[in-house]
Amino acid sequence: MDTLTLKIKGMSCASCTSAIEQAVSSLSGVRECTVNFSAEQATVKYNPQKTDIKQIQDAVDAAGYQAYPLEEQEMMVGEGDKEKAVRKAEERNLIRKLIIGSIISIILIVGGLPMMTGLEFSFIPRWLHNPWLQLILTTPVQFWCGYGFYIGSWKALKRRTATMDTLIALGTSAAFFYSLVVTIFPDFFINRGLRAEVYYETAAVVITLILLGRLFEHRAKGKTSAAIRKLIGLQPRNARVIRNGREIDILIQEVQLDDVVIVRPGEKIPVDGEVTEGNSTVDEAMVTGESLPIKKQPGDEVIGATINKTGSFKFKATRIGKNTVLAQIVRLVQEAQGSKAPIQRIADRVTAWFVPGVIFIAIATFIVWFYATRNITLALIPTVGVLIIACPCALGLATPTSIMVGTGKGAENGILIKDAESLELAHKIQTIVLDKTGTLTEGKPTVTNFITVNGTANGNELKILSLAASLERNSEHPLAEAVVRYAQSQEVGVKNVRDFVAVPGSGVQGFVLDHFVQIGTLRWLESEGIDTQMFLLQNNTWSNEGKSVIWIAVDGKIEALMGIADALKSTSQEAVRMLHKLGLEVVMLTGDNRPTAEAIAREVGIDRVFAEVRPDRKAEQVKTLQKESGKKERKIIAMVGDGINDAPALAQADVGIAIGTGTDVAIAASDITLISGDLQGIITAIKLSQATIRNIRQNLFFAFFYNVLGIPIAAGILFPLFGWLLNPIIAGAAMAFSSVSVVTNALRLRKFKAY
Numbered sequence: 001m002d003t004l005t006l007k008i009k010g011m012s013c014a015s016c017t018s019a020i021e022q023a024v025s026s027l028s029g030v031r032e033c034t035v036n037f038s039a040e041q042a043t044v045k046y047n048p049q050k051t052d053i054k055q056i057q058d059a060v061d062a063a064g065y066q067a068y069p070l071e072e073q074e075m076m077v078g079e080g081d082k083e084k085a086v087r088k089a090e091e092r093n094l095i096r097k098l099i100i101g102s103i104i105s106i107i108l109i110v111g112g113l114p115m116m117t118g119l120e121f122s123f124i125p126r127w128l129h130n131p132w133l134q135l136i137l138t139t140p141v142q143f144w145c146g147y148g149f150y151i152g153s154w155k156a157l158k159r160r161t162a163t164m165d166t167l168i169a170l171g172t173s174a175a176f177f178y179s180l181v182v183t184i185f186p187d188f189f190i191n192r193g194l195r196a197e198v199y200y201e202t203a204a205v206v207i208t209l210i211l212l213g214r215l216f217e218h219r220a221k222g223k224t225s226a227a228i229r230k231l232i233g234l235q236p237r238n239a240r241v242i243r244n245g246r247e248i249d250i251l252i253q254e255v256q257l258d259d260v261v262i263v264r265p266g267e268k269i270p271v272d273g274e275v276t277e278g279n280s281t282v283d284e285a286m287v288t289g290e291s292l293p294i295k296k297q298p299g300d301e302v303i304g305a306t307i308n309k310t311g312s313f314k315f316k317a318t319r320i321g322k323n324t325v326l327a328q329i330v331r332l333v334q335e336a337q338g339s340k341a342p343i344q345r346i347a348d349r350v351t352a353w354f355v356p357g358v359i360f361i362a363i364a365t366f367i368v369w370f371y372a373t374r375n376i377t378l379a380l381i382p383t384v385g386v387l388i389i390a391c392p393c394a395l396g397l398a399t400p401t402s403i404m405v406g407t408g409k410g411a412e413n414g415i416l417i418k419d420a421e422s423l424e425l426a427h428k429i430q431t432i433v434l435d436k437t438g439t440l441t442e443g444k445p446t447v448t449n450f451i452t453v454n455g456t457a458n459g460n461e462l463k464i465l466s467l468a469a470s471l472e473r474n475s476e477h478p479l480a481e482a483v484v485r486y487a488q489s490q491e492v493g494v495k496n497v498r499d500f501v502a503v504p505g506s507g508v509q510g511f512v513l514d515h516f517v518q519i520g521t522l523r524w525l526e527s528e529g530i531d532t533q534m535f536l537l538q539n540n541t542w543s544n545e546g547k548s549v550i551w552i553a554v555d556g557k558i559e560a561l562m563g564i565a566d567a568l569k570s571t572s573q574e575a576v577r578m579l580h581k582l583g584l585e586v587v588m589l590t591g592d593n594r595p596t597a598e599a600i601a602r603e604v605g606i607d608r609v610f611a612e613v614r615p616d617r618k619a620e621q622v623k624t625l626q627k628e629s630g631k632k633e634r635k636i637i638a639m640v641g642d643g644i645n646d647a648p649a650l651a652q653a654d655v656g657i658a659i660g661t662g663t664d665v666a667i668a669a670s671d672i673t674l675i676s677g678d679l680q681g682i683i684t685a686i687k688l689s690q691a692t693i694r695n696i697r698q699n700l701f702f703a704f705f706y707n708v709l710g711i712p713i714a715a716g717i718l719f720p721l722f723g724w725l726l727n728p729i730i731a732g733a734a735m736a737f738s739s740v741s742v743v744t745n746a747l748r749l750r751k752f753k754a755y
């Protein structure tokens with residue numbers, strides 16, 4: 001199953017999205033297609049054996065829109081300009097139509113003033129109200145400014161549906177063609193005792209107002225993707241590398257893997273790499289959200305687009321082009337912005353029925369009015385009003401605009417949210433499960449204690465350390481790395497290992513110099529039938545200090561014991577306190593032994609601990625917690641882990657939050673990635689989710705409310721009571737205002753402050 005993100009052009013309204021979704025989903029081999037109106041993007045999950053990009057593009061084409069793949073390069077350097085140019089051209093076109101429409105509308109309104117108000121204005125010549133002149137003036141507005149609405153309705157008609165374009169085209173055409181008939185055959189009306197009134201200005205003004213609304217919407221939508229442009233803009237254009245022994249400046253696209261890059265103080269780091277020479281501090285805030293500068297020395301990783309502060313250094317390029325952390329972030333945010341939130345399904349379902357429903361109401365309005373008054377003119381006004389005011393575009397904009405702003409805001413704060421669904425779920429989290437190593441702690445354990453059964457005589461201690469390090473060299477476990485580092489600091493050599501076996505959650509074993517060496521937990525070695533009596537006391541003391549204890553056995557006999565400490569992250573305690581304050585249950589999940597786990601839990605203030613959980617049982621444990629609610633719906637669980645061995649648990653949790661320490665961004669496994677290791681990002685993510693959902697609810701409420709209230713008023717429900725009839729011009733203004741206000745409300749989210 002491949003996932004493809006396409007840019008979509010030609011959508012005029014929210015109901016266009018379902019048209020494209022249907023067209024693409026009906027292809028064989030396509031499993032799912034979601035279209036986001038605000039981001040103008042489609043996400044397609046498909047089987048590459050059954051269909052391809054070309055076919056998907058053709059399907060979109062046939063539905064009346066254009067699609068082209070979101071090129072990775074396009075997101076990077078310079079190319080973002082192309083997108084901007086298209087946007088600008090669209091906007092210019094809109095402005096041109098708007099200006100013509102406004103001028104003509106004003107002339108028509110001024111000309112119509114005497115008729116509308118029943119007063120004589122000496123400065124308004126009578127001929128300005130001549131129907132033939134009005135016809136000549138209105139025609140370009142109706143068919144040139146309003147061309148897009150006809151095209152949109154035609155496309156919809158071909159698919160046997162109707163969109164908001166249909167409503168506007170129908171409404172304004174009704175006003176226009178009725179006036180046309182009146183202009184040509186005035187006697188027909190006068191003979192029947194009706195006034196030969198024309199409504200050209202209604203058509204012209206409504207079209208102009210809606211274009212004005214679209215312009216505002218267009219501009220505001222441009223702002224919602226500001227976060228992406230900001231991210232892309234972070235990347236520097238040039239890099240200084242060493243080639244053939246000389247320093248040269250090249251374009252960033254020309255940097256190759258393993259190039260040696262030079263960075264001076266104050267410069268941006270062009271690509272990702274590993275420091276080879278020199279020391280400095282680097283401000284990584286733009287990528288990780290971490291505000292303090294980070295020290296860098298040879299061996300450390302640097303991230304492209306971050307800013308070098310104090311010293312000069314050289315580094316070797318390890319990731320370039322679309323593989324850099326920044327490129328991945330951009331891609332992820334783009335995908336997230338284009339995804340659909342579950343809450344939007346309500347809105348979608350409503351919009352799908354909305355337009356046909358409105359046309360039905362409009363016809364009913366006409367019939368009722370006509371029978372009640374026997375007056376075509378009186379019947380026409382509310383009918384046009386209903387068609388114009390009932391536009392569902394505010395409804396279609398409500399969710400996606402907020403999601404775009406919300407995910408963009410997350411990225412600005414070093415929080416990558418995979419899709420709208422994760423963003424929505426985050427505010428429902430009830431329990432947070434925290435992994436210990438690498439999540440609550442720094443994940444850089446160091447050996448603090450080392451004792452042997454036979455003391456230090458004859459270098460016994462170093463011999464055992466050498467055996468241990470030889471074995472641990474083959475393991476990727478953080479504790480193993482601590483052992484190896486310790487051995488290096490003691491300058492002991494390492495030997496080859498035969499038959500190495502890692503027992504997850506227990507330890508490692510293998511043959512070194514014909515000795516059978518086992519290193520691991522107390523429980524494991526006991527289960528192997530090894531006597532552990534002599535160190536139990538020591539084990540308990542160290543455990544209660546929050547240290548991990550590992551046992552070293554050689555040929556079936558305990559030889560040594562090691563205490564390994566892993567410092568808590570400075571922010572862990574505060575983060576746990578905040579999570580509690582948010583009313584969440586905080587749980588710790590670890591493979592380490594119980595006393596150690598409890599000591600750490602006490603220190604950070606966690607009250608519930610699951611210890612000695614084997615890595616493959618962690619997902620199971622999350623499942624158990626989900627069922628704990630006692631009710632039919634399960635508890636919503638977030639799992640926070642460093643993303644490497646916690647992947648299954650992250651996937652099982654409702655919201656998997658990966659901690660990407662430094663550049664180690666395990667993006668794929670999680671729903672949310674905190675680029676810096678800072679746990680407070682969890683709180684920001686939850687608050688952002690709350691703010692976004694609140695914003696979406698306001699938008700949906702506003703959009704629904706507006707339509708529910710607007711349609712009956714336009715239909716003339718207040719007429720029998722107050723003699724009130726909504727002028728279609730007001731309906732046009734209200735409809736333009738409703739979408740603008742929804743988008744403006746979504747933009748308020750940009751003020752969101754990270755915790």
Ligand SMILES: Nc1ncnc2c1ncn2[C@@H]1O[C@H](COP(=O)(O)OP(=O)(O)OP(=O)(O)O)[C@@H](O)[C@H]1O
Pocket residue numbers: 435436437472475476477479480504505506507508519520521548549550589590591592593613614615
């Ligand atoms: N390579 C190893 N060398 C020594 N001990 C090991 C090794 N691998 C695992 N162990 C032992 O098994 C225990 C459980 O390991 P596991 O990887 O499940 O959890 P952890 O890394 O200690 O904690 P967490 O679950 O919080 O990441 C470790 O605490 C350690 O005692």
Ligand SMILES: [Cu+]
Pocket residue numbers: 164391392393394735739
């Ligand atoms: Cu609309």
Ligand SMILES: [Mg+2]
Pocket residue numbers: 437591645
């Ligand atoms: Mg671990």
